[in-house]
Amino acid sequence: MNKAELVDIVAKNASTTKKDAETIINSMMETIIKSVASGEKVTLVGFGTFEARQRKARQGRNPKTNEVLHIPAKRVPGFRVGKEFSEAVNKKK
């Protein structure tokens, strides 16, 4: 599913226009990105939590050339799955 399909379904469920749905979804993603980038985690109960995780520097490896490379410490966005989300995935199909 791509963003267009998501917007379509959301617009139908929320009884609004695709334009409004897309605008809000884009704004939501932007807001989450900014919040996580600023170090603040975003908690959405029943869905999950977006947070920035500190990753330590470590010795990586280029699987292509099998060459050792140094990976500096950096922050990466992380997502912790919520309860409802996890249960829905395990129950269905």
Place this chain on the structure above:
Amino acid sequence: MNKAELVDIVAKNASTTKKDAETIINSMMETIIKSVASGEKVTLVGFGTFEARQRKARQGRNPKTNEVLHIPAKRVPGFRVGKEFSEAVNKKK
């Protein structure tokens, strides 16, 4: 940041009401959950990809009692961070 703050910011940025923003966000989360639960991954360019991952059965351990426990194979929701999201987190603060 909790959902109420997110809705507030999104409503302001999208020039809509909190009610509409919350409705759409809830519908969006529900749609994503259902899609991932049905095995279909949801790709949001610039943000990330939600997908169901198959996890093999393995020997876990209860850190509290140091007791070995068997974890059955199951599906868990996963989130892969997009390019824009990752860059925003590394650049800021």
Place this chain on the structure above:
DNA sequence: TGTCGACTAATTCTGCTTTGTTCAAGGTGA
């Protein structure tokens, strides 16, 4: 049309796993 995601290699490190408690967040009713 141009950009971004998927795919894949081998190896190391990070996170997930459980359970209970504590605390904050969400939902509902007024």
Place this chain on the structure above:
DNA sequence: TCACCTTGAACAAAGCAGAATTAGTCGACA
């Protein structure tokens, strides 16, 4: 819209499975 109550999230410990790392190409998405 606010307060209260219910409910979900955070935290810790120990070990293993899985995620992540690079880079180029293909194909899909904006």
